[in-house]
Amino acid sequence: QVQLQESGPGLVKPSQTLSLTCTVSGDSIVSGSYFWSWIRQSAGKGLEWIGRIHSSGSTHYNPSVKSRVAISRDTSKNEFSLRLDSLTPADTAVYYCARGLPSERFDPWGQGTLVTVSS
Amino acid sequence: EIVLTQSPGTVSLSPGERATLSCRASQTIDRNYLAWYQQKLGQAPRLLIYGASSRATAIPDRFSGSGSGTDFTLTISRLEPEDFALYYCQQYGDSPITFGQGTRLEIK
Numbered sequence: 001q002v003q004l005q006e007s008g009p010g011l012v013k014p015s016q017t018l019s020l021t022c023t024v025s026g027d028s029i030v031s032g033s034y035f036w037s038w039i040r041q042s043a044g045k046g047l048e049w050i051g052r053i054h055s056s057g058s059t060h061y062n063p064s065v066k067s068r069v070a071i072s073r074d075t076s077k078n079e080f081s082l083r084l085d086s087l088t089p090a091d092t093a094v095y096y097c098a099r100g101l102p103s104e105r106f107d108p109w110g111q112g113t114l115v116t117v118s119s
Numbered sequence: 120e121i122v123l124t125q126s127p128g129t130v131s132l133s134p135g136e137r138a139t140l141s142c143r144a145s146q147t148i149d150r151n152y153l154a155w156y157q158q159k160l161g162q163a164p165r166l167l168i169y170g171a172s173s174r175a176t177a178i179p180d181r182f183s184g185s186g187s188g189t190d191f192t193l194t195i196s197r198l199e200p201e202d203f204a205l206y207y208c209q210q211y212g213d214s215p216i217t218f219g220q221g222t223r224l225e226i227k
Contacts, residue, residue, distance in 0.1 A: 107165075
């Protein structure tokens with residue numbers, strides 16, 4: 001059974017950088033043809049796909065955040081990570097990691113972690 | 120980007136009734152790459168339907184999806200108490216991936 005678990009700070013100050021990690025169990029992030037993705041959910045914007053790292057290591061981002069986002073991975077720990085720079089209160093959301101199956105439908109999702117951007 | 124508009128925003132029905140949820144895209148979705156998710160309070164979304172009409176693993180057959188091009192429908196044939204939740208559509212035929220704003224299915 002594949003499981004994903006997000007971890008990271010719950011509170012970040014404006015202008016700072018957010019770093020979140022997704023730990024994957026039950027599957028390898030380098031095998032298959034999967035897309036390991038970050039998605040966020042806020043009251044204002046609903047569900048928003050942020051970006052993904054493919055099992056090959058290639059990345060792809062939503063243009064809405066492309067200038068300040070990076071997704072990387074640590075294959076030795078079977079983890080992938082999100083870095084989001086220059087935070088504003090608009091980045092306050094529940095952040096999910098998810099496995100994107102071939103053609104990028106998402107299954108499963110992590111439980112999500114609430115990130116609040118506030119001074 | 121492709122904008123997905125879900126309707127209605129909220130639907131009130133009783134257990135045993137049939138639910139029909141709509142998702143309309145601003146342009147044709149390539150290869151009918153349209154998925155539906157269910158989200159309950161405090162939980163992550165769960166994949167129900169992909170490719171517009173294929174049920175995901177372990178999803179009951181009372182859930183069905185249909186449609187093509189720009190108009191898609193999720194139907195729940197006989198509502199069970201556990202079906203009352205939020206439902207989202209998502210397109211993955213074009214980048215960036217986008218989601219609809221959701222339909223709330225509430226108990227009447």
